[in-house]
Amino acid sequence: MTMELQQSLEYAAPEVRSRVRPFAAPDDVRSEPRFVRIGIIALATAFLSVFVVLPLVVVFAQAFSKGVSAYFAALSDPEALSAIRLTLLVAAISVSLNLVFGVIAAWAIAKFEFSGKTALVTLIDLPFSVSPVISGLVFVLLFGAQGYWGPWLQSHNIHVLFALPGIALATSFVTFPFVARALIPLMQEQGTQEEEAAISLGASGLQTFFRVTLPNIKWGVLYGVLLCNARAMGEFGAVSVVSGHVRGETNTMPLLVEILYNEYQFVSSFAIASLLAMLALITLIAKTMLERHIDEEELPHDD
Amino acid sequence: MTIEVKNLVKKFGTFAALDGVDLKIGNGELLALLGPSGSGKTTLLRIIAGLDWPDSGEVSFDGENALVRGAGERQVGFVFQHYALFRHMTVFENVAFGLRVQPRSIRKDDASIRARVKELLDLVQLDWLAGRYPSQLSGGQRQRIALARALAIAPRILLLDEPFGALDAKVRKELRQWLRSLHQEINVTSIFVTHDQEEALEVANRVVVMDKGRIEQIGTPGDVYDNPATAFVHGFIGESIVLPVNVSDGRVRLGDKALKIAADGASSGASKLFVRRHDMQVGPAGSGSLEGSVRQVRSFGPIQRAVVALCGGEIIEIDAPRDRELQAGEIVGLEPRRYRIFAA
Structure with a gap:
């Protein structure tokens, strides 16, 4: 979200950018501590890897095993x-x-x-x-x-x-x-x-x-x-x-x-x-x- | 093209959108259907267009029954409230649509279609937008393209549903003027629906005021403003002060106070006195048959608007000229210059 905001700001007029940036400071708007955010993201990624990516890799690995x-x-x-x-x-x-x-x-x-x-x-x-x-x-x-x-x-x-x-x-x-x-x-x-x-x-x-x-x-x-x-x-x-x-x-x-x-x-x-x-x-x-x-x-x- | 509507009834479930509407529209008229939302004005317009069908009643164009024909056969140009431009077509193709879908036997060749579309885009002064898509246009531009598209089929009647409803105030004013002059130029019998009295009074030759599926009054803008036929019309058109009064023996009483105004033949009993804000004469204390204290004054432009508390407790707003500045707390005498009394 913050990323998107900054990206879209690149197309905005310079004066708009300078006006908006200070208010879009990412750490101020999120109250969750850093380790909670990292923990949640890691959990989601790990879950996806085990249940989605890994099986896909296994399928192709087995198919090409010989x-x-x-x-x-x-x-x-x-x-x-x-x-x-x-x-x-x-x-x-x-x-x-x-x-x-x-x-x-x-x-x-x-x-x-x-x-x-x-x-x-x-x-x-x-x-x-x-x-x-x-x-x-x-x-x-x-x-x-x-x-x-x-x-x-x-x-x-x-x-x-x-x-x-x-x-x-x-x-x-x-x-x-x-x-x-x-x-x-x-x-x-x-x-x-x-x-x-x-x-x-x-x-x-x-x-x-x-x-x-x-x-x-x-x-x-x-x-x-x-x-x-x-x-x-x-x-x-x-x-x-x-x-x-x-x-x-x-x-x-x-x-x-x-x-x-x-x-x-x-x-x-x-x-x-x-x-x-x-x-x-x-x-x-x-x-x-x-x-x-x-x-x-x-x-x-x-x- | 004249349009005649007789005893039109249309119900949605138990709700009567139209409850016995009779209306005659002359050739080349520019008519406004004015009313609050739910008054049935849009339903009437859609029935004339053939997009809805009445439960009973007649609609005829030039004396010919129109209800036996579908919307496509009536040669009616319809401009939708939200324009309904074809979003996947360019402005040019939107305007050309009505010409391209004609049956092969009467369809013009591509070159004449192009010429006609160009002509229409010139008419609405937007030929430079031909290659754009509707999503790239402003509201006012969409409105004019929708009009050009409706005109492409050489309609015998032009119907506009809240034509300026979705536009901002400035564009709306410009387009009103523009629609008037366009109507003069093409002179097609036109009906537009609006809930904005100012719009109706300013643009139309004749205004039809509707409420609850019935026509309350038909008249020129001057007529409906100066001589409202019913309490509803008086209250709906123009700002009115409404006071509960009692009429007996030709005298008008507010509470226990007799007013100096004539009952004008109003029947006895509980009634409502309607006065335009600017028709209330303001003078020093004791100068009128009503008295009140000024609570608040706001001055802008040529008038000052005062909130006045009457002795009986009623709070009214009046518009006074600025020749004598009113002060908050001042006691003033009030006298209705022009007024109407309707049975409550």
Whole structure:
């Protein structure tokens, strides 16, 4: 904070700087003794190192423990390639589904008044509050052989469970809230005046959406998609229940990591885990950048 | 374009925002809807624009039912209180928006759109801001861009919601003058909403005073100021002194003291006497039918404002000319020069 203040002062006129500096003396405003501050910072740093940085380092260390060639050999194994392909496909499907549903849901909640709105908002959060394993089981109950639609699906030779559709469905369900959650507060904050202005200027509903609403929320949409994608690729519980673990066919990356680990193939296991870890890092960096843009979107444009 | 509104009713839950409003607006008028917040003025404006729909009643433009058309088909220019400029578009694109979204069959080519936008930006004297984004503009500039954007669609009616509400006092004064002259130049039937009486009186040709979803009075600025139709209008427009009086047998009494003023046909019973601050004649003790002691005097500009405690205990503020300086503690006689009596 003090740092920021001083940085921003560097751009200020010299007379402002000289006026402000004496009052911004950092030690006067903080009453905590020095050792308390250092202690708290050290504790936080130590905790983060042990629980976040160390595991990340271990993942990469294990992945490269037998050398770079072993690492790439593990990744180019047909089973690994199939898992990567399946994961990307599932993520693509569930992100696109949730993009559409999330924008529609957020639009409905932020821009219209209707009864049952609170119930809808609560329902959107349901996938977050239910254990992913239960989410997976729901689909088993619906589509399984003994399930609700099972016999009908079987007689028409449609495979949902233990196949791509089941995995995509379970993943979509678990990751549904991300896009909607990212957009609802943003759209509520922006209100409906710009849309009203567009409509009174003669724009149709679609024109209003694509020329006014969407551009205003584009960073929020990207933010939701980013988090949705990260979770979709990393989802374990729900997918584990519906996948059936058919090797080379219905194993996603997280499932394969577990299987390989249980078979003591540490290099292969951690090689794939390292991909997921990299995804996490990229997501983190992108998220930080996007948050800056979203702040701009939220910036009140009237005062 | 003439606008006619008949028996308009609009309820939000149990709250009646509009409670039977009738209004006729002539071609080329510049009309002010004036009232406190919650009086229904903005709701009326939004219904005329097509952004809200009444529960019952009629709205017609040039005798044609307007309620069968959506907001986009009414050719109404609407300027929002907080401007609602498209924040991701440049000033130029904001103004061009209404032209770019027209159906292909009547949409102009790019060159004529550019020419038209340039023309509008010249009109609001902000052509040098064409490449900026709304967040880079001052409040007054945003207001004028919002107006240019509304004018782009060649509106038959221009509606402005609290057009100067979010601006500081100096800019507000400038823009008032500017809006008046702009209206003279383009001569589009215009309605603006305001809660600021000074603004309404200074800018509009005609003022509609609203309260609690009803129209209290329609008239020229001079009319509503000099001949307020109701107690509400008297109290809302201009600063008024209000005294509780009793009317009986054509005589006006304050407490047990009979005033020398005529009841002017006011009906008997408990009433309220309204006097403008500057319409209270101040003289030496015994010179008027009211008497009081000066508590406090503040002089500024051409007037001195005195706080006077009447004998009955009422505290009033009066504006007196500075020809005789009043002193705190002095006993003065007061006589209303012009006044109105309304039933309480």
